[in-house]
Amino acid sequence: xxxxxxxxxxxxxxxxxxxxxxxxxxxxxxxxxxxxxxxxxxxxxxxxxxxxxxxxxxxxxxxxxxxxxxxxxxxxxxxxxxxxxxxxxxxxxxxxxxxxxxxxxxxxxxxxxxxxxxxxxxxxxxxxxxxxxxxxxxxxxxxxxxxxxxxxxxxxxxxxxxxxxxxxxxxxxxxxxxxxxxxxxxxxxxxxxxxxxxxxxxxxxxxxxxxxxxxxxxxxxxxxxxxxxxxxxxxxxxxxxxxxxxxxxxxxxxxxxxxxxxxxxxxxxxxxxxxxxxxxxxxxxxxxxxxxxxxxxxxxxxxxxxxxxxxxxxxxxxxxxxxxxxxxxxxxxxxxxxxxxxxxxxxxxxxxxxxxxxxxxxxxxxxxxxxxxxxxxxxxxxxxxxxxxxxxxxxxxxxxxxxxxxxxxxxxxxxxxxxxxxxxxxxxxxxxxxxxxxxxxxxxxxxxxxxxxxxxxxxxxxxxxxxxxxxxxxxxxxxxxxxxxxxxxxxxxxxxxxxxxxxxxxxxxxxxxxxxxxxxxxxxxxxxxxxxxxxxxxxxxxxxxxxxxxxxxxxxxxxxxxxxxxxxxxxxxxxxxxxxxxxxxxxxxxxxxx
Amino acid sequence: xxxxxxxxxxxxxxxxxxxxxxxxxxxxxxxxxxxxxxxxxxxxxxxxxxxxxxxxxxxxxxxxxxxxxxxxxxxxxxxxxxxxxxxxxxxxxxxxxxxxxxxxxxxxxxxxxxxxxxxxxxxxxxxxxxxxxxxxxxxxxxxxxxxxxxxxxxxxxxxxxxxxxxxxxxxxxxxxxxxxxxxxxxxxxxxxxxxxxxxxxxxxxxxxxxxxxxxxxxxxxxxxxxxxxxxxxxxxxxxxxxxxxxxxxxxxxxxxxxxxxxxxxxxxxxxxxxxxxxxxxxxxxxxxxxxxxxxxxxxxxxxxxxxxxxxxxxxxxxxxxxxxxxxxxxxxxxxxxxxxxxxxxxxxxxxxxxxxxxxxxxxxx
Ligand SMILES: Nc1ncnc2c1ncn2[C@@H]1O[C@H](COP(=O)(O)OP(=O)(O)OP(=O)(O)O)[C@@H](O)[C@H]1O
Ligand SMILES: [Mg+2]
Numbered sequence: 025x026x027x028x029x030x031x032x033x034x035x036x037x038x039x040x041x042x043x044x045x046x047x048x049x050x051x052x053x054x055x056x057x058x059x060x061x062x063x064x065x066x067x068x069x070x071x072x073x074x075x076x077x078x079x080x081x082x083x084x085x086x087x088x089x090x091x092x093x094x095x096x097x098x099x100x101x102x103x104x105x106x107x108x109x110x111x112x113x114x115x116x117x118x119x120x121x122x123x124x125x126x127x128x129x130x131x132x133x134x135x136x137x138x139x140x141x142x143x144x145x146x147x148x149x150x151x152x153x154x155x156x157x158x159x160x161x162x163x164x165x166x167x168x169x170x171x172x173x174x175x176x177x178x179x180x181x182x183x184x185x186x187x188x189x190x191x192x193x194x195x196x197x198x199x200x201x202x203x204x205x206x207x208x209x210x211x212x213x214x215x216x217x218x219x220x221x222x223x224x225x226x227x228x229x230x231x232x233x234x235x236x237x238x239x240x241x242x243x244x245x246x247x248x249x250x251x252x253x254x255x256x257x258x259x260x261x262x263x264x265x266x267x268x269x270x271x272x273x274x275x276x277x278x279x280x281x282x283x284x285x286x287x288x289x290x291x292x293x294x295x296x297x298x299x300x301x302x303x304x305x306x307x308x309x310x311x312x313x314x315x316x317x318x319x320x321x322x323x324x325x326x327x328x329x330x331x332x333x334x335x336x337x338x339x340x341x342x343x344x345x346x347x348x349x350x351x352x353x354x355x356x357x358x359x360x361x362x363x364x365x366x367x368x369x370x371x372x373x374x375x376x377x378x379x380x381x382x383x384x385x386x387x388x389x390x391x392x393x394x395x396x397x398x399x400x401x402x403x404x405x406x407x408x409x410x411x412x413x414x415x416x417x418x419x420x421x422x423x424x425x426x427x428x429x430x431x432x433x434x435x436x437x438x439x440x441x442x443x444x445x446x447x448x449x450x451x452x453x454x455x456x457x458x459x460x461x462x463x464x465x466x467x468x469x470x471x472x473x474x475x476x477x478x479x480x481x482x483x484x485x486x487x488x489x490x491x492x493x494x495x496x497x498x499x500x501x502x503x504x505x506x507x508x509x510x511x512x513x514x515x516x517x518x519x520x521x522x523x524x525x526x527x528x529x530x531x532x533x534x535x536x537x538x539x540x541x542x543x544x545x546x547x548x549x550x551x552x553x554x555x556x557x558x559x560x561x562x563x564x565x566x567x568x569x570x571x572x573x574x575x576x577x578x579x580x581x582x583x584x585x586x587x588x589x590x591x592x593x594x595x596x597x598x599x600x601x602x603x604x605x606x607x608x609x610x611x612x613x614x615x616x617x618x
Numbered sequence: 619x620x621x622x623x624x625x626x627x628x629x630x631x632x633x634x635x636x637x638x639x640x641x642x643x644x645x646x647x648x649x650x651x652x653x654x655x656x657x658x659x660x661x662x663x664x665x666x667x668x669x670x671x672x673x674x675x676x677x678x679x680x681x682x683x684x685x686x687x688x689x690x691x692x693x694x695x696x697x698x699x700x701x702x703x704x705x706x707x708x709x710x711x712x713x714x715x716x717x718x719x720x721x722x723x724x725x726x727x728x729x730x731x732x733x734x735x736x737x738x739x740x741x742x743x744x745x746x747x748x749x750x751x752x753x754x755x756x757x758x759x760x761x762x763x764x765x766x767x768x769x770x771x772x773x774x775x776x777x778x779x780x781x782x783x784x785x786x787x788x789x790x791x792x793x794x795x796x797x798x799x800x801x802x803x804x805x806x807x808x809x810x811x812x813x814x815x816x817x818x819x820x821x822x823x824x825x826x827x828x829x830x831x832x833x834x835x836x837x838x839x840x841x842x843x844x845x846x847x848x849x850x851x852x853x854x855x856x857x858x859x860x861x862x863x864x865x866x867x868x869x870x871x872x873x874x875x876x877x878x879x880x881x882x883x884x885x886x887x888x889x890x891x892x893x894x895x896x897x898x899x900x901x902x903x904x905x906x907x908x909x910x911x912x913x914x915x916x917x918x919x920x921x922x923x924x925x926x927x928x929x930x931x932x933x934x935x936x937x938x939x940x941x942x943x944x945x946x947x948x949x950x951x952x953x954x955x956x957x958x959x960x961x962x963x964x965x966x967x968x969x970x971x972x973x974x975x976x977x978x979x980x981x982x983x
Contacts, residue, residue, distance in 0.1 A: 446671065516708035519669050520766075522695045523702045524722035524773060534721075538712045 064449030078471025085309035106310040118293040126272035132211025137218025145226040159219035162368040166557040168276035173372030201285035218263040225259035265326040273464035275560040290315040312467040323462035379590035407591040420572040427494035428551035439507035461500040469561030494555035509543020619680035619776040626675035648810040653830035659813040668695035701775030711755035722773035740768040850981040851900035860948040861903040882944025888974035905950040907973040920968040
């Protein structure tokens, strides 16, 4: 791997520079410029195939009457007729639903996240460490699994909560299969994103600023309102917009909860168009373009807010920020946090476990579940031993590992070209690497499908294409992590190895990689965890031999086999939990070392 | 090894860090690049090392063209056999001290025994032989700097470049290493390029000093020459001349020059002929050339004033004397040589007309 290709000149050539003819200078220079940019151009080509080509094909399909296929890709069939679909009530309804879902769940997530962050970072409530765990824990439950669990808990006819209500003689039922239900589920499972952003903002806040306010005589309440809140405002806005973007493009939850209710959002509408027979691919593409444009707008806003945050907030130094005494509210607040934990983790997990263990498929009262022999591990063990599950597990882990390795490597090389060479391609590389942030995963999936049907490499139908999808979808997160860690490392460290006689590549291996170990492992683990959960892009790319765990859960649910879906979900969460613990261990080790 | 730099220019985007720099360094010479922070010292070094690609120009080391913008020649740093000690030390925290120092020898694939010997030798030279097995992240700033030095010396480069090699050491160690560096350089006949912004260090280490301002060499010469004849008031200021005054009018008569100081009633006499048509000339006098006495000395340059500040500095006392004619002067009075004065005393400040320099404000190379 030669990252920087220096112009080589032999000493003999160099000693007699006058030998070379005057006229040859210009080509020599052009060649030098080309060589300086070679690695950048290679990275740019890879990124283009990964990101730009898929997007281009979706865009092309949106304005064309045929799907891009080998041999049939042309600009001949250009048409605006697909756009007519956008004027239909269905499409318009899906758009409105998407916006409502995004807004509603962003509000819920923000409320929960802000509450937990405040209690955890700035109050004197008991169990604050546990509350931090509560704030993060739902992240380890894939949204698909969370949605499945909540449909088990409160589907109108057979949901456990509704059965319980009936047992108690209460004549009311919760119907999760509704727009509010969808908003609720998305809200609770995306609250951790708001929590993490706000928690870091609240705990890193420079205590001096607040103290200045109290020194000048402001009471606590006033200080919170006039100093703390404005300081946290960018983080509040930023996290709200982030959750809006994530939930608006969310496919699995909308499909599991919204579909039975007849509520379409843009992602589920796209999926429906794609899986119709015959597939209405061009219409799907035009809806995809709308969704992408919307997400891009939101992402641009979000990046603006986050960039501003750098300047307005706080240093990492200073003493610990002040704690707000809650007095009588200490325990109630903690209980409220525990209540969220019950709703987001405990109840869903219990529901999944029960569903996978119950002996009869139909339960008419909760007491029935308490009878002897009503629960058994038989189904779980059956699933665990089944070929389907074992293959999917193997596939998932393999895909995640390949994606993590390839994604981290690509992120490193892209960051290197951007920040360590003078290649003119650097800025463009960064832009392309960050683009998937503004592209819904489901759109990426469609684009990648068409791309790899088109390209002569026989990747379609293998696990490799799933790994490619994960790399493409999660590249922004990986790239950001690696480049941040590269920027923290003084370039002189690598340069001094070159001065001591090592080649560039050798210096990277000897110095840069070891010193960036922490950043690189974090990005690797991030890729790994995110890839383990991926569904939205993979759903267009798997074949019967390359099903991964998320697909297996989705398929089982889609076919009405909710017990199998629940059983796989339980095991799926277990696998993710184990990986998380390993990652945590690795992280802990790194901390003690540095 | 000889180094020749021709018409070097370096731009960062639209900002020009080095402008048309020409410099020849003789074999075995120690050249010091001296200048204010941000004037382009490190950039110049990085160009010679090959870490930075100049926008244009030519660099020849030991008769080999290592860089030529016109011919598209750019030899990579590891092919130039140039050693460099970085301003940031760049000692690798994930290795021990010995591993740091041995790195270049391992790249040359020397025998383990020879590596060990040379590493020990280099570490002894910088006084770190006790620390060989210590993790490099556990060292103090000064120790790191010495590791960086040893690491570069051990590879026996044909040219050694040092970017502020002594800046982080305590005064005693700095004095010792300054002498030792000079000894090593002379013994090995090393061609050395030092970067510093400390004029004392420059005077002690250099055969020749190149003074940089805003990416250009504004004056070059032997340390003594630089000290005695700075080319401009701003160079004089940088070399530690603390009394610099603007003058409005310069008259010359029978070998004497008289300069009238702006915004005051003061006239200062000099033996030096006035610089021809210099733009906004300034009078420059070193603090150590001024003398404070309780009584007038009868010299042409003897003015009454009052002591405003007297700062004890060990060997001498630094006075700020406000002249009755207006300006305040910075004076260094030797404790052993002269009298002592207290704040508020009325004193006379005298300077020999030969020590007074009248210089243009700036020169442009
Ligand atoms: N990578 C870069 N990009 C843009 N500007 C730069 C870069 N490196 C240096 N500069 C600018 O070039 C000028 C010269 O920098 P250089 O590092 O050579 O200064 P210096 O003389 O070594 O200063 P110091 O004594 O502070 O080390 C400075 O104004 C600096 O801001
Ligand atoms: Mg510097």
